[in-house]
Amino acid sequence: MKELSLSKVYQLLEPGPVVLLTTAHKGRANVMTMSWHTMIEFEPPQVACVVSSANHSFAALHATGECVIAIPARKLASKVVKVGNASGRDLDKLAAFQLTTAPAARVSPPLLVDCFANLECKVTDTRLVNKYNLFILEVLKAWIDPAQKNPKTIHHQGYGKFVVGGKTIKFKSRMR
């Protein structure tokens, strides 16, 4: 994987793909599927995301303040669903679903090397955690896999139905 400029991170999350979120707590790594996230700042890149207190990952994220957001392409869709349907309470999901990991540079949770992008994050604001399970994250370091060209992201419409990113269109724009 190759380092990506932090100024480009928003371009990966702004389209709204389903992502995988890894955590590590008490010597054990875990992974969950997450769709409720948004950019909130360009640089340093900041993200707001919901990790439900019903998710096993919640305690790890809350206690350690660290996670990795990994972005899967279409080919990983069936594993993404398996991750979403299982709980780290009962299962070592990384092993069970054969998700290959690599150490991150700045945080303890692992990178997922089959994903085309990995974002190392720390929690920076927990004011809305109690009421909404909403965490504010800062992206500390970003990686992309140059071998995955034009990866097709997947976008959850509910109940295991996903729309796959199709063709791209380009307009003259002053929008960043």
Next chain:
Amino acid sequence: MKELSLSKVYQLLEPGPVVLLTTAHKGRANVMTMSWHTMIEFEPPQVACVVSSANHSFAALHATGECVIAIPARKLASKVVKVGNASGRDLDKLAAFQLTTAPAARVSPPLLVDCFANLECKVTDTRLVNKYNLFILEVLKAWIDPAQKNPKTIHHQGYGKFVVGGKTIKFKSRMR
């Protein structure tokens, strides 16, 4: 337009489409393009979104606590970009870009009838507005246009480049 059950609203926003946001303030309606939003609760549906204080819409949203989130399909993409490139400070964007409006039921900002979905919203939490321009909204009423079948949403990758929703794939899933 036909009323949509509030329990289904998350299925429209969770995939991360670009949306239009209307506001109304001092007798004048305005519209902006928005990509930074996420669901934070299923029902009643709640949304977190960033409306920058650099946007003309910020003052209207902050003062009135009301907006409509309208979701455009592919065919509106060029208008979405025009809206994003102009400011309500200088221009009546709804008129200039020929966006047809209709009155909303619960809020003052207008619905956009060319969009395939419209969500009437009120601001419910402003704790993160000062630091991040992040508003928490509750969706009060939702509408869809039954004439637009399988609308293709657009997802911004930065600088006027969009990925268009492609085919859908379905997996057995326990995820809502």
